[in-house]
Amino acid sequence: MERNELQSLQELKEEEKIKILDRASNGILEKENADFLIKLIDNAENKTEVLKISALGMTYKRTGFHFDVRLEKNGGQTIRYLKKNENLSFDQGGITHKLIIGDNYPALLNLLINYKNKIKVIYIDPPYGKDHLGVFAQTNYNNAITRDNLLSMLYPRLILARQLLKDDGVIFCSIDDRNQAYVKCLFDEVFGEGNFLYMLSVVNNLNGNDNSSGMIETQEHCLFYAKNKDYFEVGVLPLDDEDSSDWQIDDLGYWKLGGSLKATGINAPREARPNLFFPIWINKQTLEISLEEQNNNWHKLIPLTDGKEMSWYWSKDKFIKDKDEVIVKKVGESYSLYKKQRPQLGDLPSKRAKTTFYSPKYANANSNKELKEIFKEKKFDYPKASFFIKDLISIANTNHNDIILDFFAGSGTTGHAVLELNKQDGGNRQFILVTNNEITDLNPNGIALDVTSKRLKRIMSGECYDESKDFKWLEKNTPYGDSLEVSEIQSIASSDHSVFEKIDEKLYGKDFENIHDKIEWICKEFELTCRKIEGE
Incomplete structure (x- = not known):
């Protein structure tokens, strides 16, 4: 042992x-x-x-708030492992994304074997409603002080999630008004209050939901935490079509009119920064600038404000080096100089995100429409919009090869968002989704079988598992491509020696040449198998 x-x-x-x-x-x-x-x-x-x-x-040392811990149900002396579902998996080349069907607690334990410190972004939308947490974790909305079941369910999963994150990784958690204060305290405890970044107010229904409470509800919340704030830098958002009209393109990419190059403020006068006072010559026909004295068809420009000599923001060397970044505008009989503002996402125009997270594309009506175009009928209550998840991934500052995890995956919106973002910028991001197969009135075979896997199959390959292609989404979209590996959580008694045959190491990125190496690996990586029979 x-x-x-x-x-x-x-x-x-x-x-x-x-x-x-x-x-x-x-x-x-x-x-x-x-x-x-x-x-x-x-x-x-x-x-x-x-x-x-x-x-x-467990206590909330920063707030004095606490909850009465209810422990995870014991699965007995069993090993829970991944088994590939050959019928739902498909190989089209490209990136191999993953869908795990089953309880997310053993799924996270299994992911730790191969993905510890490798996940860049985690997004979760936990089932915080009183009717959505199952027998073990039904939130008691009559209890105004604690949410024992919800918090007890989340706590060990967040501990495991933190171990999966890279040092510069981040986690997002959508949550409602009623539970956001309690869940934030839990995140403070697990991730550290110093790693709190923002509480986003997500406007998902501008018209609002009339719940007869006296006010119209228009938004929910999204917590935003870093694993280590010192290693993380917030990203920016790509511009929507309606925001991009001011942008132009030159040989270096996108640009638009930026700030004036004539200094303002207390250090603007010539006497405060004499080295930044000098004439600039402007060609009246071509609007070309020169730092050398010119004659005839050139205008001599010095920085003046109300007749008082001022200074430039740029030095002479900066003007010479970046003269192509200068915009000249004629104002009456004189001229003004401005800098070109460049985007922050390579050659894509971008903007800083706001903590009030709003776009018409986030609307509940839009997310419902998106899913209906894939399935022709309603298949899931309250799906998130893929545009919303895509924007979260953008502000998470991912690179093209990062991994994104959602272990409350539901309808599979996070996977959809990753595929769309890869298409947009040529990235190779991989998604890992975990969802149970909860049976509902809308999904008699379970959410994973009726919704998640079918959605991914249709948008990635352009057809469903029965090879049908009669869904509206294809009219305006091209399938994303890539491959999907679907696996399910299976259980086996820890005393059953067939575990060494049933666990497929390839699902964990391994390929052993002999059974002895495989046995040693399983005994090392899987709980309870450590109890090897003496002498074996």
Whole structure:
């Protein structure tokens, strides 16, 4: 047992012990209680036990707010692993995206085997409504102080999510008015209050929802946290069509009229910055500029404001070096100089995002229409708009090869958004989606089978699994391409030796040449298999 201890298990133990010691040092936990929890963690046999024990010492040290922890149901002495669904998977070349069907808790544990510190963006839209959390986690809306079940369900999943994130990774969480304060406290505890970036107000219905409360509700919220704020820089948004009319293109890409090059403010007068006062010569016909004295058809321009000599923002060397970045405008009998404003996303015009996150494309009506064009009928309640997720990925400042995870994937909007963004900028981002197969009135075979997998199949290949192509989305869109690997969470008794045959290491990026290496790997990476029979 000791010899075959999981390295990742030991790392998790050390991380959780540090948190407990930190709580004790801050007077949140009694020393005796902290020592007892650490002793329990040292003797824990798997990651689930570690998280349960750590949760017992959970408090909100910054707010005084706390919840009564309800532990994850014990799955027994079983191993939960990924099994490929050959019928739902398809290979078209390109990037291989992933869809995992099943409970997201064992799915996250399985992802840790191959994706620890590799995920750039996580987006989740947890089921925070009282009727959507299942038997174990039904939020009690009559309890005005705590959301024990919701928070207990999220806590271990966020711990695992943080381990999956890269150092410069970020996580977004959509949440409603009623729960946002509680869930933010949970995020503060797991990710650290110092890594909070923004609380976005997402306007998804400008006309509002009339819930007879006295006011019209127009938005929900989206939490935005970094794994480590010091390593992250907020990205920008590409311009919508209606925002792009002011942009022009030259040999260097997009540009539009920027700020004046004549200085303003307390340091603008000539005497404050004498080195930045000098004449600039402007050709009256071509509007070309020169720093050398010219004659005849040239105008001598000096920086003046109300007849007072001022200065330029740029030095002489800067004007010479970047003269193609100068815009000359004639104003009456004189001239004014402006700089070209360049976009921040390569050759794509862009804008800074606002914390009030609004676009007509985010509207609930638009997201419902988008899904209906793929399925011809309503298949899912309250889907998110792919435009909204795409914009979140943009402000997450992803590069072209990053991985995006959604472990409450629902209808698969996050996957749709990643595919659209790759098409837009030529990226190779990979999505990983996790969803259960909850059976609903709209989806008698379950959400994963009736909605998520079928949506991805249709928009990626242009046809459904039955090879039908009669859906409206194809009229205005070209299939995105790429491949999809679909796997399901399976369980097996830890004492069943057939586990070494049933676990497919290729689903975890491995390909062993002999069974001994595979057995050693499974015993190392999967909980409970560490208990090898003595002598084997």
